[in-house]
Amino acid sequence: PSAIYLKDYKVPPFLIDKTELTFDLDETTTIVTSRLHMRRNPAFGKSTAPLILDGGEEVKLIGVAMDDYELPPEEYRISEDKLIITATADEFVLTCETLIEPQNNTRLEGLYRSSSMFCTQCEAEGFRHITYYLDRPDVMSVFTTTIIADEARYPVMLSNGNEVERGKTDEGKTVVVWHDPFPKPAYLFALVAGNLAVKNDVFITQSQREIKLQIFTESHNIDKVDYAMEALKRSMRWDEVTYGREYDLDIFMIVAVDDFNMGAMENKGLNIFNSSCLLASPETTTDDTYLRVEAIVAHEYFHNWSGNRVTCRDWFQLSLKEGFTVFRDQTFSADMHSETVKRVEDVSFLKTAQFAEDAGPMAHPVRPASFIEISNFYTLTVYEKGAEIVRMIHTLLGAEKFRAGSDLYFDRHDGQAVTCDDFVAAMQDASGVDLSQFKRWYSQAGTPVVTVTDSYEESTGTYRLIMKQHTPATPGQPTKLPLHIPVRVGLLSQQGGALSAQVNGVAAEDHVLHLKANEQEFVFTGLTSRPVPSLLRSFSAPVKLRYEYSAKDLLLLLSADSDGFNRWSASQQLAVNELTLLINQAIKGDELSIESQLIQGFKALLSDAALDPAMVALILALPSQAYLSELADPIYPAAIKQARQYLKAQLANALSADFERVYREHKIHGEYQATAEDIAHRSLKNIALSYWVETGDELAQQELVTQFQTANNMTDQFSALSIAVHSQHPKAAELLAAFYEQWQSEPLVVNKWLMLSASQEQENALATVKGLLEHPAFDLKNPNKVRSVLGGFGQSVSGFHKADGSGYQFLADQIILLNKRNPQIASRLCTPLTRWKKLQPELSVKMKAELERILAENLSKDVYEVVSKSLA
Ligand code: HT7
Ligand code: ZN
Numbered sequence: 001p002s003a004i005y006l007k008d009y010k011v012p013p014f015l016i017d018k019t020e021l022t023f024d025l026d027e028t029t030t031i032v033t034s035r036l037h038m039r040r041n042p043a044f045g046k047s048t049a050p051l052i053l054d055g056g057e058e059v060k061l062i063g064v065a066m067d068d069y070e071l072p073p074e075e076y077r078i079s080e081d082k083l084i085i086t087a088t089a090d091e092f093v094l095t096c097e098t099l100i101e102p103q104n105n106t107r108l109e110g111l112y113r114s115s116s117m118f119c120t121q122c123e124a125e126g127f128r129h130i131t132y133y134l135d136r137p138d139v140m141s142v143f144t145t146t147i148i149a150d151e152a153r154y155p156v157m158l159s160n161g162n163e164v165e166r167g168k169t170d171e172g173k174t175v176v177v178w179h180d181p182f183p184k185p186a187y188l189f190a191l192v193a194g195n196l197a198v199k200n201d202v203f204i205t206q207s208q209r210e211i212k213l214q215i216f217t218e219s220h221n222i223d224k225v226d227y228a229m230e231a232l233k234r235s236m237r238w239d240e241v242t243y244g245r246e247y248d249l250d251i252f253m254i255v256a257v258d259d260f261n262m263g264a265m266e267n268k269g270l271n272i273f274n275s276s277c278l279l280a281s282p283e284t285t286t287d288d289t290y291l292r293v294e295a296i297v298a299h300e301y302f303h304n305w306s307g308n309r310v311t312c313r314d315w316f317q318l319s320l321k322e323g324f325t326v327f328r329d330q331t332f333s334a335d336m337h338s339e340t341v342k343r344v345e346d347v348s349f350l351k352t353a354q355f356a357e358d359a360g361p362m363a364h365p366v367r368p369a370s371f372i373e374i375s376n377f378y379t380l381t382v383y384e385k386g387a388e389i390v391r392m393i394h395t396l397l398g399a400e401k402f403r404a405g406s407d408l409y410f411d412r413h414d415g416q417a418v419t420c421d422d423f424v425a426a427m428q429d430a431s432g433v434d435l436s437q438f439k440r441w442y443s444q445a446g447t448p449v450v451t452v453t454d455s456y457e458e459s460t461g462t463y464r465l466i467m468k469q470h471t472p473a474t475p476g477q478p479t480k481l482p483l484h485i486p487v488r489v490g491l492l493s494q495q496g497g498a499l500s501a502q503v504n505g506v507a508a509e510d511h512v513l514h515l516k517a518n519e520q521e522f523v524f525t526g527l528t529s530r531p532v533p534s535l536l537r538s539f540s541a542p543v544k545l546r547y548e549y550s551a552k553d554l555l556l557l558l559s560a561d562s563d564g565f566n567r568w569s570a571s572q573q574l575a576v577n578e579l580t581l582l583i584n585q586a587i588k589g590d591e592l593s594i595e596s597q598l599i600q601g602f603k604a605l606l607s608d609a610a611l612d613p614a615m616v617a618l619i620l621a622l623p624s625q626a627y628l629s630e631l632a633d634p635i636y637p638a639a640i641k642q643a644r645q646y647l648k649a650q651l652a653n654a655l656s657a658d659f660e661r662v663y664r665e666h667k668i669h670g671e672y673q674a675t676a677e678d679i680a681h682r683s684l685k686n687i688a689l690s691y692w693v694e695t696g697d698e699l700a701q702q703e704l705v706t707q708f709q710t711a712n713n714m715t716d717q718f719s720a721l722s723i724a725v726h727s728q729h730p731k732a733a734e735l736l737a738a739f740y741e742q743w744q745s746e747p748l749v750v751n752k753w754l755m756l757s758a759s760q761e762q763e764n765a766l767a768t769v770k771g772l773l774e775h776p777a778f779d780l781k782n783p784n785k786v787r788s789v790l791g792g793f794g795q796s797v798s799g800f801h802k803a804d805g806s807g808y809q810f811l812a813d814q815i816i817l818l819n820k821r822n823p824q825i826a827s828r829l830c831t832p833l834t835r836w837k838k839l840q841p842e843l844s845v846k847m848k849a850e851l852e853r854i855l856a857e858n859l860s861k862d863v864y865e866v867v868s869k870s871l872a
Pocket of ligand 1 (some may be wrong): 123262300322375
């Protein structure tokens with residue numbers, strides 16, 4: 001397989017003004033007829049270039065006609081899945097009849113079946129698996145879709161836009177016609193047909209238009225969509241208030257499907273969701289999932305402007321819509337709940353997973369320069385780091401100018417397919433802020449390291465920060481240029497008070513410093529004693545910060561910083577410092593021992609009733625195995641696990657009474673509510689329980705079982721179960737079995753059970769996970785189940801990192817099995833194996849050998865790209 005390059009971009013030689021599609025749906029063969037109103041693209045220049053339409057190997061061409069002239073075989077050819085027609089007029093209507101078999105589509109791209117329904121997934125290049133087309137985002141067309149099906153089996157037949165006609169064929173089948181007036185690329189096309197239940201609602205827009213809202217699911221799930229519907233209405237209002245964006249069609253529909261490769265899809269007027277990201281009920285859904293449902297509903301809705309009305313010119317620009325939309329959904333969630341908690345969660349995820357990606361063989365810029373398979377570039381870098389770029393623009397411009405920039409962007413480019421440069425240009429033009437150096441964030445891969453040193457001059461009350469930036473080499477980018485990095489800084493007195501100081505003549509308690517050179521000095525004046533710096537407040541840039549904080553400084557920041565984010569950050573740094581010591585002891589085989597400073601910090605937190613319980617819970621959570629692995633080089637997984645367990649036990653034993661008290665104080669009596677307040681209490685209560693249980697106290701162990709048995713919501717029940725499993729509670733196996741027994745008819749709950757079961761730390765972890773693949777609840781065709789079992793297994797240090805390499809071998813076997821069946825899922829499963837270079841030497845060779853074994857197979861483009869780049 002070969003790569004395609006951003007530098008080779010050319011405008012399309014042909015345009016499609018109108019697309020008329022007819023789907024004759026059937027259980028065995030589906031006939032798709034397209035009528036494409038095409039013309040040569042004047043922007044391409046005078047040309048006689050042939051018409052080349054994208055297709056897929058499973059698309060069977062029945063016939064092709066140009067302006068109703070049926071083309072004989074010598075006037076077209078099919079080569080490498082493309083339909084090539086050499087001679088065309090300047091303007092013509094191309095008719096194509098194709099046959100597909102959605103029931104045999106296991107890739108879940110294009111038109112496929114999930115349970116008893118038909119559904120589509122066309123982003124990024126799925127439409128070509130339906131029929132021949134110019135399947136690229138800069139070809140925007142007005143779609144009219146006719147669906148013909150047996151109404152008894154498929155009473156619901158949906159597509160984009162508005163339903164404009166309904167009737168019957170001579171054979172008695174039902175015909176429904178949908179028309180979408182907004183031009184769109186094929187990746188936003190959608191079709192759904194099935195026997196579905198619907199929940200109806202309405203939304204009145206700011207200009208008093210009435211929008212019909214509909215959520216469709218299989219009938220047994222329709223009682224679980226109320227939360228999503230409310231989240232949708234909150235999102236619609238928020239986008240009006242925050243960005244001035246109103247919904248444009250008269251109807252907005254969401255459909256839940258069980259088999260889906262990702263979370264959800266923003267098809268115009270007809271979003272399709274993985275049911276795991278839409279359905280919610282107190283008994284079956286945890287708080288985390290409630291928040292995820294709200295965030296994804298919002299994300300897909302926000303795409304209506306950032307993605308659909310203004311779309312991407314080419315797939316290299318994916319972050320144009322994804323980075324911006326993630327930023328929008330993060331801000332929305334922050335506004336709905338707690339800004340600091342949301343920021344901590346997002347940064348924690350970024351630093352764990354995106355930093356790891358940026359340091360690995362698949363590292364790429366937010367706007368990649370090349371790819372083999374675009375599906376591999378729906379990455380944390382494009383999404384999460386892309387959102388950080390937009391957030392930095394917000395920091396540099398301020399809220400008002402940022403809004404002016406987004407207004408200009410939407411006005412200037414409505415109905416167009418544009419680039420990340422166009423986005424930055426709008427922000428720059430509307431604000432007058434120079435973003436020319438800043439733009440390097442889009443093209444330069446890798447996580448910059450910012451090293452800070454300081455000095456204080458008593459005689460003048462002057463404090464100096466010297467900042468150096470360096471971005472390590474990444475594949476294909478050996479050297480890097482300095483970036484424009486906004487560093488938000490505040491100063492604290494040694495007693496913890498906020499200090500006002502002058503920078504460039506401006507006095508404030510909080511300054512955004514513009515680090516632009518490789519090395520730069522910043523001078524603060526007007527001080528009376530040496531301050532403690534609070535650096536990179538709110539994580540103002542996605543960088544690794546290096547500053548030699550003493551434990552005393554960190555405890556001060558933890559207890560007193562006015563920036564809530566940096567209070568959390570200080571606690572993490574303290575814990576990382578202590579864990580690093582312990583990990584090194586474990587690697588050497590020494591007995592672990594430490595005088596933990598965290599005990600003092602945690603004690604104060606646990607006794608301060610004024611603090612937000614959600615923040616306390618976040619601070620109490622020790623850095624994860626995954627985050628510590630990202631920091632380590634090389635990674636010793638078992639040593640990390642041992643160090644975490646040891647420190648947790650030390651803290652639990654030292655503060656046992658506090659944890660018990662906090663556990664009891666934060667119990668909620670009454671009905672479950674997914675409000676920020678209740679979620680905060682539950683999260684603190686459950687982390688307190690996890691510490692308390694760690695002490696081995698019998699009362700704690702009993703409390704855990706009682707919570708499991710009496711909980712009125714899934715958060716409490718599943719927390720109790722997870723704590724039991726991860727603390728090797730004597731009743732862990734019994735509770736796991738009881739949980740399955742109770743929830744076996746709820747697939748989404750069973751998926752949680754599969755994941756937890758697969759993540760267990762035990763001698764026979766590998767045998768357990770193999771057993772799960774044979775379990776009646778498992779289904780290789782369902783991506784959620786595959787992700788649960790194999791994702792869970794990846795968290796089991798004793799299973800996945802088994803010394804003989806059998807854990808890696810097992811994962812490689814599953815990747816090979818899925819490679820043909822579902823290349824997107826197979827490729828994503830490769831991620832843990834891509835970290836082989838950073839692993840301790842004995843494990844590293846074993847992991848590498850498995851990658852080599854995969855590479856020897858006949859691979860899909862998806863898997864080939866990840867595996868070959870990992871071995872390069
Ligand atoms: N824009 C959507 C991307 C997506 C996707 C991409 C590749 C393969 C399957 C997919 N399903 C959805 C999701 C989003 O970011 O909103
Ligand atoms: Zn998106």
